[in-house]
Amino acid sequence: MRRADRLFQIIQVLRRTRRPVTADAMAAELETSKRTIYRDIADLMAQRVPIRGEAGVGYVLDGGYDLPPLMLTPDEIEAAVLGAQWVAGRGDPALARAALDLIAKIGAAVPERLRPFALEPATRAAPRWNIAPDGLDMAQVRHAIRAGHKIAFSYRDEQDRVSQRTVWPFAVGYHETVRLMIAWCELRTDYRSFRTDRVTEAEFLEERYPERPATLRARWRKLMNERMAEGGRRAPKGQAKVSPR
Numbered sequence: 001m002r003r004a005d006r007l008f009q010i011i012q013v014l015r016r017t018r019r020p021v022t023a024d025a026m027a028a029e030l031e032t033s034k035r036t037i038y039r040d041i042a043d044l045m046a047q048r049v050p051i052r053g054e055a056g057v058g059y060v061l062d063g064g065y066d067l068p069p070l071m072l073t074p075d076e077i078e079a080a081v082l083g084a085q086w087v088a089g090r091g092d093p094a095l096a097r098a099a100l101d102l103i104a105k106i107g108a109a110v111p112e113r114l115r116p117f118a119l120e121p122a123t124r125a126a127p128r129w130n131i132a133p134d135g136l137d138m139a140q141v142r143h144a145i146r147a148g149h150k151i152a153f154s155y156r157d158e159q160d161r162v163s164q165r166t167v168w169p170f171a172v173g174y175h176e177t178v179r180l181m182i183a184w185c186e187l188r189t190d191y192r193s194f195r196t197d198r199v200t201e202a203e204f205l206e207e208r209y210p211e212r213p214a215t216l217r218a219r220w221r222k223l224m225n226e227r228m229a230e231g232g233r234r235a236p237k238g239q240a241k242v243s244p245r
Helices: 003-015 023-030 034-046 074-090 093-109 112-119 138-147 213-231
Strands: 051-054 058-061 149-156 162-174 179-185 190-195 199-208
Touching (some): 003 023, 023 034, 074 112, 138 149
Antiparallel strands (some): 149 162, 149 199
């Protein structure tokens, strides 16, 4: 690996996490010696890259520092394009269009020598499956999550029983053929996952709920981890992969 590439990768490793990263860990990932890492860290700090830490403890990259956004490696481009392909095939219409636009923007913005990795990638996501139609506008759901607004709707459960719900949405998840809206339910005073194809007559309220969406997500993940630990390897019913939105 060229030294310039290694310096770039060190910054990438550090900005992946807020926790200190040891020279041993970086040396193992970059397949070089710990002494080389120490020397590279010293050079980066001399160039005013805001790295804090010391040998034997680990290093962190201060917030606010970033590299030009399109300094991407071929693997990073393929990873981004593969993820965008997956979203294009499985996201709601607005998100699917955004994913295709993202691929086009990456292809237009990266240097010409890297363009084939975006427009003619060697990897490809599986074709779209048959997803049950959503009973509410998922673009508005994502907006409500970002804004911390409540949603009121009618919900039909597995036994076709209908209930009226007002929820605090904080995540969108995916199962094999359905999407889930994960939220705090005022009726049940607990976290619930709602299949979006069973939602009817949704109303997106202007009322904000009292918690931050990120706080609800963190508490929900903690609760799911605790339930998984109690129940063994099998995840609790209704758990899904969580979108950060």
